[in-house]
Amino acid sequence: MLLPPVYDPVLIRSLAASLNIAEMGAALLLQRDLTTEEGASHFLFPDLTRLHDPFLFPDMEKAVARIAEALRGKEKICIYGDYDVDGITAVALLVRTLQDLSAEVEWYIPDRLKEGYGLSDKGIQDIHTRGVGLIVTVDCGITADQEIALARSLGMDVIVTDHHLSRDPLPEAVALINPKLPGSPYPDKDLSGVGVAFKLASALQQRFYHTDSASEHSLPLYLDLVTIGTLADVVPLLGENRILVHAGLDQLKRSGCEGVKALLLESGLYGKPMTGSAIAFSLTPLINAAGRLGEPAMALRLFLTSSTDEAKTLARELKGFNVKRKALDQAITEECIGRIEASPILLDSAFLVLASDQWHPGVMGIVASRLMERYGRPALLLSIENGVARGSARSIPAFHVLDAITTCRDLLIDFGGHRLAAGVEIREDNIPVLSDRLNRFAQTALSGQTLLPVVQTDLAFSDLDALDWETLHLLKRFEPFGAGNQKPLFYVPACRVMGSPRLLNGGHLKFRVSAGRTTFDAIAFRMGHRLNDLVKGPVTLAFHAEENEWNGQKNIQLNVRGIA
Template sequence: MLHSKMKWLLKETPQQDQIQALADQLGVSPMLAQMLWVRGIQNVDQAKLFLHGNLDHLHDPMKLKGMAKAVGRIQQALASGEKIRVFGDYDADGISSTSLMIALLNQLGANFDTYIPHRTKEGYGLNLTAMDHALEHGVKLIVTVDTGISAVPQIAYANQLGIDVIVTDHHEPPEVLPDAFTLVNPKLPDCPYPFKGLAGVGVAFKLAQALLGRVPEELLEYVTLGTIADLMPLQGENRILVRQGLNRMRDSSNLGIRALFETAEIQLSQIGSTQVAFAMAPRINASGRLEHAQIAVQLLTTEDPKEAKELAQHLDALNRARQDLVEEIANEAVIQLEQKMQLSPDGRVPNVIILAGEDWNVGVIGIVASKILERHYRPTLILGIDPETGKCKGSARSIQGFDMYEALTECSDLLEHYGGHQAAAGLTVQRENIGAFEERMNQLADQWLTPEHYVASTEVDLECQLCDANLALIESLAMLEPFGMSNPAPRVMMKGLRVKDRRQLGQEKQHLKLTLSEGSTELDAIAFRSGELATLMADHAALDVLGELQVNEWNGRRKAQLLVQDMAVRHTQWFDGRGNRNPKRYIEETYSAWEQVASGSAADAEKQGIVACEDFWRRDPFSQEIDLEKFSLWVYDNEVGIRPASPAKNMDTVPYELGKLKSLYMVDVPDTMQVIDRILDQGNQLERIHALYADTIAPAERLTIPSREQFKRIYVEMRNEGSWPAAMKGNSFIYRLQKQTGLSQRTLDYVMAVFKELAFIVEHSGTISMNDQPQKADLTTAKAYQELEQRTEVEQQLVGSSSEQLSKRFQRRYYKS
């Protein structure tokens, strides 16, 4: 078996007549109609708006509560020449919002400047020092973008200073709202605006639309960047804005955007939501994380080509530095987590992971938290400790079922500050309170979560056959673009595929390239950061895959390809390592690969067994070389399948039960196939069986069961010979029998043992001769004959069969049991 990382939840498929009716009315493929239906778009009007909505379908910005008042105050400032300050945030949404306002206010001929707080020196949002700074610079009106809805004391202070504040924001409003000149936020409880999912830059765009009296298409690229980067739902108005913005980006006149994509080596014609999310947004965000967000604002608003190129290269360098910093902190965090697991009584991953390190950069710890969560699927909090003050600033990421904001509220007496929502939050805690904080958070997890909560799940849009996964389907599904939050790229599931080829890619072999087949159809697939799975899939395994279909273009050729997100083998796998010259290294490498994909103590010694015949352990130094802290040693046993080898270093600490084994490595063949049947009967948890025994017996030397005629002929030849040396080596009589019967010397050894056991021949002083008066006997009653039958069956099935035959034999036997 190979377990999936996630639970796959296939969306309920509608009736075929419903799908066909929707497809006919829309003039689209049934596959696309089904995809729309399972996403909740189930009537023609909804579907037409989703597929073909344009700027004419945007809502009136004046429906936003406070918009009319905001427009009036800004127009007053424009008329009187009052200085306006745009106050933004340091993330990509805040940066794009600020850049949009610069473009807008330049059009309007305003007297203005901008201000974004420094992430580490000032922190998030408005602050009192920034209000003093505004007063010193003659600011009469502050317009916030992507921030301000919680700034109650800061705005009260601005009022005292005689500065009006217009808040435009999209974050959840608190119970107590600031006393601003006006608040513009679609999430305000009494705001009638129909669409609540705007990003901060989306609200700024609506302000621009209201001020200009038209839809400012020239500002759509800023909206696209901020909306995608801030993970806003790509539905409703956002879908229209982003789709139109992406069209403009592909022919962008914005020097900064062009330079940024050129630095990322992405052609403008290739730009989609994925390129914005994974190439553009991280570089924009890197400025606020490591230096100052104003650098990115300057890039997005410059009209100097040389400056645009230099700034884009600088952001690219900052992003690489950010990646290195994230990697460094993540490695330190992993080591710290492993140390915690070693100290834990059960050696498992904590239910809530809390890790803290001195001088961990607070600008990137949120990314680290996401990485740790992705690996272990536990609520995760990463804290950066200031060694001088002992103050810890942290970022938290959570899973379904564990409301992070509610959990932090339960711990509020231990925290200096916190804020956020169910899935993500920020907090500040003193160093001396970390222990108590961690203990309480884990207590909450014990109360709120069940074992099922610790398994990630993902929705699957469509189950299809490999023959359906073609360019036509991909091109049909492209009508659902742009993809992003609340409108993810379609996830398809295919089952029971054969892995025709697999290769590890990358300098560290960290990626996996697969060629999947079903009948005569083949499909290439790529699984990033899954290179270790190459050794955990048997050659003839039936593979289930979950992923996104995409077009792979290379040298002018276009092919369908699957971007694998998860995979699973649902049956016990048989790995053919027969004849491996270094089984010890094979076992250790396989164990290491399994450790990488397992979490906690999933690779305990009690779950990894090595089995051989008893005399193998006596004669082979293998048992002295293997790490008995990781593996348990076993001996074949006809009665129970296998039993513990003796002596074993970990005999007293490992609960030796066949039913607990997950992996079994066969480094020697058993005497009978009955042993294999016992193993499969009782090893109900076995997921992987590795055949590592030698297959050095040449076909001509393998055992066979002689026919009745061959036994007769041998007996006649023995009577004619009369007597012969007992030693088989160099024995001309035995050599002649081999020629006459076609039987191997090893088989003739057994034949002689049968005749000797039944007293047809006798041995005396190194010579064998015929018994003149033998008793009549059935050859099959001889123990030697029965042993020959058993050993022949073992050699035929375990040594002489092909890898595919061996795999089918054991899969069939396992399912039967």
């Protein structure tokens, strides 16, 4: 279902005049709730000097003091992180920051398949045998009260840096650095895990280098890591996230990290314009693939190595993992679609829950996202092994998936997440009850809503004639795009498909489309099932306008996201 944009032409003209920008730009600003000249200016011109003071975190002083104590006493410090891109980049950032301060620092990343998410007893015991005195968590730990109690009983202190939602009881740690803690005065609640780690690193820089600027000393050298992790974690690209990613994309072009350079070469991005979309879709899947298939340490070694040759070897291996991941992803997605289409019960479900003992646990989140996008409703995918299922849920914006899952906590071994994504662990025999409860919760919460994929557009044109290079230049001012600042979607009715659309490998559609006097190439990813709609006659399209380069020639291409 395509929804045309809604905006006030009077407000658009007023904001356009005050900012001296095109009305199209003013419309996009208003849709982002940027209604004042100051707010719009801050958005269009992100600046590192507008970052908040890291000591606004109530426990930051305690965290810095404990790390300073460890440095003076030459204690071993271990950075304990999650296995996804956000966690891996956060570990790399703090390891390198502490190495800059001459710390004796180690790291630990759990095995996704054997240990699962977050702190584990196995991990704590392993770290204890290394003689570690202080553990600093990144992108995890805020719900690990029992594991942190174990660490304390073994004589280790713990500092938690995390961005996930907490639950009672809070862990008894030296410091809890999390913008989402109840009552936290920290202004920006939407930092990624690596973003929170950056704030700790920034506080350390201020204390040890006696500076109040994030643009001095070695810290900005790691904005490339902050950018990769933030884009991968799909947090809103507004506020501090926008500032960090905007600066980090520029730094990626001249990154001093051998691992980052090798990844850019392997993904084909080296020397090309750095955009949020390019990093999210071409680079982060390579890093994620290692964690999904059980080798997250490989990606971390890539970010920590100073050897060009080792970095190139590791990047090639990550690319190989990603090829395997894609094959698993596609096969399981196709199986799920087949099961849903063959089942009236599943087609009527307000919350899709599917499970199998044949699915690789590392791709449950990806497949859940695919199903959520295709069917316009929350989805939970579970991989079963030895009577226990582990999986991931993904949700539409109108539905708080963690709230739904929390109502089923009596059925679960473990769970966690946020509004749009969550992870669960459950006994196999409890899955039917979980499915029933989640469906009833979703039916109530989504009552009156049509469960179809909804595409909300930003700008409507009567034809394609207004789309030109000047338009694309304007759109670049809104980069970086991502969650909270999506790439603008154009809405154009009565588009004529020229010639015969081509169905490509992977279920993609390639075609040429005309409206008015203008014709463009168009690509529709994973929309092969809409081929007949294109053949039947004129269609309404929702699309992103993108620059495409082929054989040295640049042209405007439509990236189609909706067909009606």
